[in-house]
Amino acid sequence: MFCNQCEQTAGGKACTVKGVCGKTPEADLLQDLLIYNLAGLSEAYLLAQPKGYDASDVDFFIMEGMFATLTNVNFDPERIKAYLEETSALTEKIENTYQVKSSFDKIPAASMDELINLAKEYEIDPKFKEVWGEDIFSLKLCVLYGLKGIAAYAYHAHKLGVWDQEVYRKFKQLLVDVYKEKGDLEAWVKRALEVGELNLKVMELLDKANTQAFGHPVPTKVPLGTKAGKAILVSGHDLEDLYELLRQTEGRGIYIYTHGEMLPAHGYPELKKFPHLYGNYGTAWQNQQKEFVNFPGPIVMTTNCLMPPKEEYKDRVFTLGPVGFSGITHIKGKNFSAVIEKALSMPGFTEDNPGKEVMVGFARNAVLSVADKVIELVKAGKIKHFFLVGGCDGAKPGRNYYTRFVEIVPQDAVILTLACGKYRFYDKDLGDIEGIPRLLDIGQCNDAYSAIQIALALSQAFGVGVNELPLSLVVSWYEQKAVAILLTLLYLGIKNIFLGPSLPAFLSENVVSFLAENYNIRLISEPEKDLSLMLKA
Template sequence: MFCYQCEQTAKGQACTKIGVCGKQSDVAALQDLLTHLLKGLSQVATEGRRVGVQDREVDVFTCEALFSTLTNVNFDPEDIVRFINKTVKLREALKADVKAAGGSVDFGDGPAAFQPAASQAEMVAQGEQVNFDKDPEPDADIRSLKHTVIFGLRGVAAYIDHAQILGREDESVYGAVHEILADTVRTDLSLNDWVARTLKVGEVNIRAMELLDEANTGTYGHPVPTKVPLGHRKGKAILVSGHDLKDLEELLKQTEGKGIDVYTHGEMLPCHGYPELKKYEHLYGHYGTAWQNQAKEFSQFPGAILMTTNCIQKPQDAYKDNIFTSGVVGWPGVPHIADRDFTPVIQRALELPGFTEDEDKGSVMVGFARNTVLGVADKVIEAVKSGAIRHFFLVAGCDGAKPGRNYYTEFVEKVPQDCVVLTLACGKFRFFDKDLGTIGGLPRLMDVGQCNDAYSAVQIALALAKAFDVDVNQLPLSLVLSWYEQKAVAILLSLFHLGIKDIRLGPSLPAFISPNVLKVLVENFDVKPISTPDEDLKAILAA
């Protein structure tokens, strides 16, 4: 096993026996084999586009399969084996179509010709020979960028999958994913070529996030400021975690009138701000905090639990009979909802006691996505010009369990009273319930949404830059980011593509970034590792 795609990788280097996330070595090997085969499928798909052959099933499947290899998504080896076998089946069928159209299907003995073994155990052995540590690329910096590209594409694939589920697609995005993934097989690309492809991933991700934004707002309306209870009320209950708005909508429809309250967990919190979701009166409140606290929080939840998209951890005995998965999420032995028929979840919720009494734990505000913030842009601009608002901080990203993330809590607590904090993704759970007050009627803490809503934050920054007639790097805006998994990698590459500089990143830097690549990032984009809140605030506000 060799896995170093997430921030919490063992000793800051790599997980080599078992993943810190709980991933077993056999699953890691199968995911490496799947990634290897997807490269070959992308080679065929890229050649297919050259001769006018395009297969939507291949496009959608490639992104779904890549998404399954993201951190904390699928831990079920049987699921990964099914992905592997389908990859080969689609590849061979596409080869026949491409050949018939006059294309070349001779890709040598690489991943486009690789045949997986018949048994799972043999597949594991094959996967161990194609993991990231076995990459034959001799140049450490090229290898670093190549791996960054693959991890970034995994994040892009997640956004594409989310958008596709709600009916938003772009053929050019699928084509770009295939082309870039196919390039990871090549041995003739220079360091500069790989720098360009890394930035290309960021460019493609912007379009993927735009599609997702269109999908979410086009289906459920633009989020509006909404007060969300953090307590609970007496009654049966279902908890929904992850990111999938469609799953939540279907569950709300199926539970309507059944006396069951639906609560959000983790990244589902911003769903309360969408008009087409908040209209359901039994979408009551938010329970718990970020993904890494689920073992404790889920053990205390007296209802059924649905895990959508990513963020699952090993289910504990206290709730293993109450948890279900959907979408690409998988855990061995956990019932999977494959068709959005949530009858088993509902039945389990009705069997469990639910909350026996009401409890008020206060509330938080959500719904400050781009439409809301830009709707009061005149007030924001006036507040900046008058000096009421001195600076904006985007304190955003992923949360995690490793020490060092208290930095973000302390940073927000120490942000001066004449500054505004924008936040998104699960990193906000370090400070989401803090009352920072207001400036000129505007909240000093604004929740932009999920990590999936990073497009909103980018659009806010670009719109303010246009309003002030300055480059975005000249705005009184600083990005203080925490990263954990591959969607965060994709977002960071998008910021690089946009030329956004002076980003503070933590709690530690990626293990897959070589010293020379880090030097390039520092020189070209002024990326800085976080230090202490006091030192960073002093440096930012003195600039």
């Protein structure tokens, strides 16, 4: 196997024996084969489109299939094999119906062993450096991994009835280009920025989908303790899945707890109206194996990040959508009866344990509603700097950097945060500046869209470009959605990003130099040193 798509990749280079995430070589090979097959389906779709072909359900399938190849999503070879078979069937149907022919090899129906052997021919592998050159290979991986992130966001938006045909067309063309176009360095830099532009549009679509369905987030206190009673834990990102579970558990005497990236769900009016949506249990994804053991109810994984479950709780983990793991019950459709039955059969929490509270719900509407006051405080010198400190959390040493950084930020600064990186400091009491909290949780990773809108609004208010604002970005990355967001920031021309805890393994030296020279992206060092540089900028 060869997998270098996430931050924890072995030795900072690539996983070649088994994924640090727990992914087997067999699953990795099948995922690479699936991506190739989805590219073939995409080309057939594009060839048929001028003849009138348009199938949003097939677009949704492509997004789900790509989503299944992200880090910590699907570990189950049988599920990946099923995606492969459906991809081949759809490709054949389009080609036969519209008399078109994809230039990609056809992936035949075959046994598991045969498919794994076949997959070795289509593995994403360093050998492509010899074909394309190291720098173009690096940029192709940037494009491919960015497309994976886009697929995840598009999947969530599409489930809520929001999509854009032109976005899907560009996605499919870029996926085909990864395999079929060599091009030069300039062409692939351009494509990488196109991925960033596309991701901005998709995050906008997802923002529209979530807010139309569940309202704009409002500032909300979320208990971190527990309440006596039956319990279900929901992790991941999918708000529709959480809504359906809340609806189906009404009046059943079960409290619903969020975990990981689902924490911001408490700020959405249409979700918080359910009184049995109680609080948040646990912290970021990398701690789940020790935290899930002690949760006295079933656990629902709606998206990444799933870690290989321990035997102590494996029988009470349920997966949805693209998520999969061998031996775990997968829910098809929206029927949560098996989860509810499991919750009712388990003890739940035996006593109240209130614990701390944290605030969520500071998405763009909430922040921009007090923009005038924020601007006044800036002009009066009471707010001197904004820091966006967020992104993916992870297990690799060095991530305490973000905790320390937040601790030493001056008292006249406001910290915006999002995604699970906030768990490094989310429960700290940082106080406020004349009623404006110093720590503002904007939401999930896709709510980088909200952060961008806030930054753009401030730049317009002060009549300067975003890069001239007293705003510093301190970004932690882990998986492919973070890659898509980083490409969006580059597309917008945002510079001076501090990135960590390490640089992506798939970036060649020349690509790293290009990012440093053109965008002044730098690797984090020591919190005190980096803070000093930011405040002098």
